[in-house]
Amino acid sequence: MKYEDLIETVSEIVENKKIYKTGLVLQYELSEKRHMEMDEHLFYKANPEGTDFENREVVEVEVAGVIVRFIKKD
Numbered sequence: 307m308k309y310e311d312l313i314e315t316v317s318e319i320v321e322n323k324k325i326y327k328t329g330l331v332l333q334y335e336l337s338e339k340r341h342m343e344m345d346e347h348l349f350y351k352a353n354p355e356g357t358d359f360e361n362r363e364v365v366e367v368e369v370a371g372v373i374v375r376f377i378k379k380d
Contacts, residue, residue, distance in 0.1 A: 334374070336376055337379055346361070
């Protein structure tokens with residue numbers, strides 16, 4: 307999964323009036339490598355350059371009221 311895939315998927319959900327979104331949490335299990343890449347990408351989207359990146363076990367972002375959570379696959 308790439309960042310662009312995430313945006314496309316969440317946009318489809320947000321724009322679909324038939325999907326009840328209150329309290330909705332999407333959880334993705336990613337390989338360790340993909341998890342690190344997604345975490346790093348999201349970190350640098352939200353933080354200024356020069357900020358030190360530290361990989362997190364659980365990554366959560368909110369997109370238009372929908373929580374998207376990334377965890378590492380066991």
